[in-house]
Amino acid sequence: MAKLSLHQLSKSYGSAEILKDISLDIKNGEFVVLVGPSGCGKSTLLRLIAGLDPVTSGSISIGDRIVNDLEPAQRKIAMVFQTYALYPHKNVRENMTFGLKYAGLPAEEISRRVDEASRMLQLQDLLTRKPKDLSGGQRQRVAIGRAIVREPDVFLFDEPLSNLDASLRVSTRVELSRLHTLLKSTMIYVTHDQIEAMTLADRIVVMNKGRIEQTGTPLELYYQPANLFVAGFIGSPKMNQFSAILRNATAATGFGLSVPVKGGDEGSAVTIGIRPEHFVVGREGEHPHAARVELVERLGEISHLHMKLNSGELMIAEWRGRDAPSIGDSLSLAAETSNIHLFDAKGVRI
């Protein structure tokens, strides 16, 4: 167990800058999720921390040591890969013990660790099987087991659930969460799935184009997104974004929504963001803004209404309950004033 800090970390491949000036402090025992669209550099960042790729500039420290020039194994990390990366010709036990043999551990210690990890992950009956005889979920548990037996300071997960089917993904996610409570280790987890990020993380780091956009707890990111990118990335369906003009300390949209604003330049363009779940939907005329239903996605308890406002703008609102409207219905909307987000012309939160 150890804290981990990144200081002004950069990584370039040739002239392509993949990571720019990344600084981040991760506390001992914290579960941090790196999230962002594909190509944002999150996996590269994980590989730098693991020591699989050299850094271009900046420093990485684990505990009190700067580990820039250490081999992966010396950094006391363990990594779980998206493709599991199990050794195909070795059985489950050999997969878990292969690395330990080179660490010079005594045989009793190795078998103690394997027993413990396989009990934790319910792998006891699978120890003599080869990876090809395991299901996807079992393979991923073996990969996690291989990480656990190393008793690392920091666990690194590179999209470990992406290759699993939907139901297995949910149950493995819960397993991971339980594992973190049990082991209390520092964990860094890369994903592009915001549900995984929200449910697993103590703290989420949202990345985009090689930079950190915002760092915070799941709820901070949800309720106080620092900019339009984070606002759009966290939450599903996406936050609705309406362009507005700032006049007399009020931002006014094309369909007649006006929001009081403190500060900001008179006449400048701003963006108003409202999440689908923060609309009140009612019959025609009941609320100030009229809209027509263009598409309904029924998820059971809730439905997503894709609607067109009378200004022509498209938006999504959430409907709770069974009797969802149908396509073509005319409805009216109101926004919950406490949950309106404002962003300036550069996309930064006001």
Added chain:
Amino acid sequence: MQLKWRVGLIHSFLIAYSLIAVLPILLVVMNSFKIRKAIFGTPLALPSAETFSLVGYVKVLGNANIGIYFFNSLSVTLISMATVLLFGAMAAWALAEYRFKGSNLLALFLSIGIMVPIRLGSISILHMMVDLNLVNTRLALILVYTAQGLPMAIFILSEFISQIPRDLRDAARCDGVPEIAIFFQVIAPLLRPAIATVAVFTIVPIWNDLWFPLLLAPGNDTQTITLGIQQFIGQYITDWNSVLAALSVAIIPVLVIYLIFSRQLISGLTAGAVK
């Protein structure tokens, strides 16, 4: 219906090709069991009660030197194969996995080795072997055959290595497995089909070669089987019974090796084509 026709057409082509490939060998084996007169009189006929004879085999197997020739061929071929596979796989791993100064140049240099036949260098090789005092040793042949087999082996194996997922090597590195163990314990076991392919491609030309044994090791103690058979071929009289019998016997080791590797070989040849 159209598919049936196409399959039929493909099969008839393959059968025709197999016949063309197999017939000469069949002729050699068939005629090796016949008396001399029948070899010339009815070369295409199967041995019958009157024409059957084992005289060739008796002569060949009774010849004390044939055993030596066989041993020479076998030892040269197997040792060359082992060195080609070991060093080929290691070099392929180095070229595929590590970026170092001159690695591209080295890869290019090796691919030239595939394009330029080694026999063009025969005279310099002979000079070199004379200087090294290696003429008439099996080592001379092993060295030349290793050089001959390496470029192709490296080429095929590095293709295979680059198909092995990168995560696997990364996982081993995170596990603290030393690089040499990553190669021998993680990568090499996965290369089995490729190694079988390379083994067969390496062995056959070495076993069949006449050129280098003739140049570098023509001495009676170091002759290989292909060279040894030539002693039955004279300027005026050729002992066809013995030649054909010796050739038939010489086919056996290659056949055995092929059978051993064939399952792996097929999966090696079709890898990538069939996912």
